[in-house]
Amino acid sequence: MRTVTIVGASLSGLYAARELRAQGFEGRLVIVGDEAHRPYDRPPLSKDFLTGRTDETQLALTDPEETADLQAEWLLGIRARGLDPRTRTVLLDDGRAVPTDGLVIATGASARRLPGDHLTGIHTLRTLDDARALREELTRGPRRVVVIGAGFIGAETASSCAALGHRVTVIEAAPLPLLPQLGPEMAAVCAELHRRGGVELITGTGVAALRGTGAVMAVTGALGEGAVTGVAGACGAAGAMTGVAGACGAAGAVTGVAGALGAGAVTGVAEPYGEGVVTGVAGSHGWGAVTGAAGPPGSSAVAGSAGPRGSGTVTGVALTDGRTLPADIVIIGIGATPNTGWLTGSTLALHDGVLCDDGCVTSLPQVVAVGDVARVGGSRAEHWTSATEQPRVAVANLLAGRTVETVCSVPYFWSDQYGARIQFAGRRQDGDTVRIVEGDATAPDGGGFLALYEREGCTTAVLAVDRPRPFLRVRRELARGVGNVRAPSQSS
Amino acid sequence: MIPVCRLEDLPEGESVRVETTPPVGVFHTEDGELYAIDDTCTHQDASLSEGWLEGCLIECPLHAASFDLRTGRPTCLPARRAVRTHRVTVDDGIIHVHLAAEEGSAA
Ligand SMILES: Cc1cc2nc3c(=O)[nH]c(=O)nc-3n(C[C@H](O)[C@H](O)[C@H](O)COP(=O)(O)OP(=O)(O)OC[C@H]3O[C@@H](n4cnc5c(N)ncnc54)[C@H](O)[C@@H]3O)c2cc1C
Ligand code: FES
Numbered sequence: 400m401r402t403v404t405i406v407g408a409s410l411s412g413l414y415a416a417r418e419l420r421a422q423g424f425e426g427r428l429v430i431v432g433d434e435a436h437r438p439y440d441r442p443p444l445s446k447d448f449l450t451g452r453t454d455e456t457q458l459a460l461t462d463p464e465e466t467a468d469l470q471a472e473w474l475l476g477i478r479a480r481g482l483d484p485r486t487r488t489v490l491l492d493d494g495r496a497v498p499t500d501g502l503v504i505a506t507g508a509s510a511r512r513l514p515g516d517h518l519t520g521i522h523t524l525r526t527l528d529d530a531r532a533l534r535e536e537l538t539r540g541p542r543r544v545v546v547i548g549a550g551f552i553g554a555e556t557a558s559s560c561a562a563l564g565h566r567v568t569v570i571e572a573a574p575l576p577l578l579p580q581l582g583p584e585m586a587a588v589c590a591e592l593h594r595r596g597g598v599e600l601i602t603g604t605g606v607a608a609l610r611g612t613g614a615v616m617a618v619t620g621a622l623g624e625g626a627v628t629g630v631a632g633a634c635g636a637a638g639a640m641t642g643v644a645g646a647c648g649a650a651g652a653v654t655g656v657a658g659a660l661g662a663g664a665v666t667g668v669a670e671p672y673g674e675g676v677v678t679g680v681a682g683s684h685g686w687g688a689v690t691g692a693a694g695p696p697g698s699s700a701v702a703g704s705a706g707p708r709g710s711g712t713v714t715g716v717a718l719t720d721g722r723t724l725p726a727d728i729v730i731i732g733i734g735a736t737p738n739t740g741w742l743t744g745s746t747l748a749l750h751d752g753v754l755c756d757d758g759c760v761t762s763l764p765q766v767v768a769v770g771d772v773a774r775v776g777g778s779r780a781e782h783w784t785s786a787t788e789q790p791r792v793a794v795a796n797l798l799a800g801r802t803v804e805t806v807c808s809v810p811y812f813w814s815d816q817y818g819a820r821i822q823f824a825g826r827r828q829d830g831d832t833v834r835i836v837e838g839d840a841t842a843p844d845g846g847g848f849l850a851l852y853e854r855e856g857c858t859t860a861v862l863a864v865d866r867p868r869p870f871l872r873v874r875r876e877l878a879r880g881v882g883n884v885r886a887p888s889q890s891s
Numbered sequence: 892m893i894p895v896c897r898l899e900d901l902p903e904g905e906s907v908r909v910e911t912t913p914p915v916g917v918f919h920t921e922d923g924e925l926y927a928i929d930d931t932c933t934h935q936d937a938s939l940s941e942g943w944l945e946g947c948l949i950e951c952p953l954h955a956a957s958f959d960l961r962t963g964r965p966t967c968l969p970a971r972r973a974v975r976t977h978r979v980t981v982d983d984g985i986i987h988v989h990l991a992a993e994e995g996s997a998a
Contacts, residue, residue, distance in 0.1 A: 417968075443935065462971065784954070787969070813953060867941040867952035875943070 400500040400765075400798065401426045404489050406479045407505030407738075408432025410440065411770025411786040413460050415503045416469050418794035428471040429497055431489065433478035436527055437461065442783055444530040445555040446815050449537070450562050458527065479506075482745040484763055501797050503790075504742070504753050504761075504768040508735035508781060513547070518611040520713035521729045524556055536728055537563055544568070545716045545726040547606055549576030551814045553732030554589070557598050558816045560730075567598045568724055570716065572605045581823070584833045585850060585862055588840050589821070595845070596817035605719040609729060613711020735781060737772045752779040758802035759793035765800075767793040775806055782812045809877045819845060822867065824874040825860025827852045833862075837869055849873070851884060858884035895986040906940040906949075915977055915988055916940035918960055920947060926960035927977035927988045934970040 403419055405412045408430050416430060432438075439458040447453035466473075474491070481490035482502065489497040510523035522533045533556075536542070542565050546557045549571035561567045569576075575586035576593075593600040717723045737752040747761050748754040752774030759767045759775055770786035773779065785808070792804045811824040831852040838848030847865030851858050851873065858877065861884070863870035876884045895901075895909055895917050906918040908930050916930035916939045924947070930940050937953035944950075948966060950957045956970030963973040978989040 447936070460969075465971075787954075867937065871941075871943050871950075871952045 402499045403501040404429040404497050404499040405503040405505055406431045406489060407507055408475060409438050409507055411790055412505035413438040414787050414790040415505055415769055415794055416471055418790045420469055422794055422798055424798060430471050431474045431477055431479050434526060435476040439527055445524055445552050445559060448530055449534055449559040480741050482742055484746050500765060502766045504772060505770050506738035506772045508737045508771040510735055511733045513609060513731055515609045516731055518609060518711050518713040520727060523731050524552055541565055542727040543725055544728045545724050546730045546732060548732035550732055554816045555814060556730050556732060558596055561596050561598050569593060569598055569600045570604060570606060571602045574603050582827060592817045592819055606716055607719045608717040609713060610715040610717055611711035611713045739772060756802055757805035758796045759789050760796050760802050767797045769793045780810055784811045811874060819864050822863045822870045825877050827860040831859050837866060857882040893988045895988055898981050898984050898986055901986060904944060906944060908938060908940040909988060917986060917988060918944055918949060925979040925986060927979045928960060928963050929974040932956060932970060933972040933974055
């Protein structure tokens with residue numbers, strides 16, 4: 400293998416580059432990334448970066464010394480737009496073509512959007528540029544902030560905004576935040592965190608529209624765009640499970656649009672930071688009917704060509720229960736969709752991610768996928784730890800030319816909200832019972848606790864709030880395959 | 892020089908955090924050695940004394956970076972910068988930490 404190309408210059412792409420060199424690949428290494436920035440870490444974006452406790456230099460994942468050691472050709476600010484497996488070539492947006500013997504797909508995921516979200520004051524949070532823009536706006540004095548979606552990113556962002564002194568409301572369509580990830584008992588505990596942090600949490604209500612000042616014309620364009628970026632995902636597969644009954648840019652047109660599209664009620668299940676599956680779509684012209692890039696637009700109302708963009712400023716969020724929440728800033732945290740668009744027509748199997756075997760190998764042995772974009776052995780994770788663990792296995796298999804190793808780890812993620820550190824590891828299923836083995840989950844002042852999820856006498860998962868040490872012990876036992884985890888003693 | 896606790900109150904395999912500025916973690920290894928390092932992981936924000944102690948290595952409880960207690964150097968990613976190490980003595984059964992900065996050997 401003389402040339403290996405990595406597409407996606409972020410966490411999993413960088414780890415793949417390191418592994419290639421560590422595992423002895425001495426050939427040409429090309430790294431393509433559409434962001435102009437060198438690899439940086441995303442988790443702090445919604446946490447310490449937003450509150451100003453961390454600056455950009457601390458986000459960097461690598462330093463000039465290591466970059467030099469990697470001896471890679473970095474093509475930054477350039478998007479890959481296609482893969483021609485016949486000629487083994489990666490096609491770039493600037494017209495160049497990179498012939499390559501091996502390919503690592505590490506293109507991650509993009510924040511889901513809502514039609515009409517181009518109004519000034521509306522944000523998503525996935526990239527450094529997103530975070531810079533939001534941080535800038537949050538420093539201009541007290542604002543009314545509405546966060547759509549109470550998943551991890553929504554909750555962390557709400558917490559950061561509250562810490563900065565803004566008035567924050569979070570909307571969640573499901574009855575409780577993080578229900579699919581944590582189950583009802585622990586989801587209720589997380590809901591309580593919002594209240595403790597002084598944030599209003601509205602659950603069981605969807606978003607009907609984004610309201611704003613400005614041109615009504617904006618609606619058609621905004622919706623057209625929303626439609627082709629796949630709004631189905633916005634409702635169904637959202638990690639945050641926020642139902643969207645129809646959203647558009649400017650106030651005047653709301654009813655017309657909502658009528659034309661109908662209000663598709665969508666339910667979804669999701670894993671932390673995404674990994675969603677659309678389980679049902681109701682309403683023939685609901686957002687669910689408007690499927691991804693290749694799909695037909697749901698109705699002529701949304702087919703609208705580009706049209707002028709929403710040039711107004713957001714003023715509020717209309718809810719499906721008829722209320723409208725006034726807002727100066729709206730943050731959309733409804734999950735992420737894997738960036739597979741550029742692989743359309745490449746013969747690789749794509750279905751909510753790049754399909755690979757347990758060893759991150761795709762249907763082509765010279766192509767592996769890692770991180771948020773990879774559906775490894777049937778499931779896709781959007782966790783920092785998987786993005787750092789998968790590259791070792793993927794690269795070993797790439798260099799071997801076949802699957803010689805598989806990824807076997809216990810899913811793990813953490814989240815920091817309202818001063819509490821939440822850690823979760825394992826595979827929880829509905830019906831698992833929850834046992835608090837340390838601390839008190841209902842204590843009004845917090846103080847932390849450790850909870851074990853159990854099924855048929857076996858420990859399936861562990862959740863900790865501010866209990867890193869016993870958590871680590873249980874996590875390690877789960878990783879070792881210990882079925883019945885010993886409850887850590889109170890003293891440890 | 893900062894008193895930490897009685898030696899008998901820190902069994903082998905255990906660690907304790909001292910609330911200095913910045914905080915220091917003191918570790919008693921299974922081999923009976925005592926070490927002190929800056930407690931905050933250089934990667935992000937986690938307390939190393941809450942980590943997993945194995946031999947002379949401490950694994951961070953948040954993202955599993957591992958540090959060598961003897962040198963303070965990370966032995967694996969995601970941490971890339973070393974933590975400061977501090978000298979430890981036991982006088983009259985009391986563990987003491989000598990902060991590196993105080994001894995003029997700051998990192
Ligand atoms: C705000 C935020 C907070 C988070 N907090 C946590 C947390 O607390 N705990 C946790 O476990 N996880 C967290 N995560 C998730 C974690 O950051 C991701 O799992 C991780 O970044 C995935 O890495 P990746 O390299 O697979 O994808 P990404 O980080 O998404 O990187 C993919 C890169 O590829 C680029 N790209 C996409 N398409 C192309 C193309 N066609 N050509 C060239 N380049 C392309 C993208 O622009 C991007 O730079 C958080 C994520 C976000 C956004
Ligand atoms: S905070 Fe220690 S490894 Fe990340």
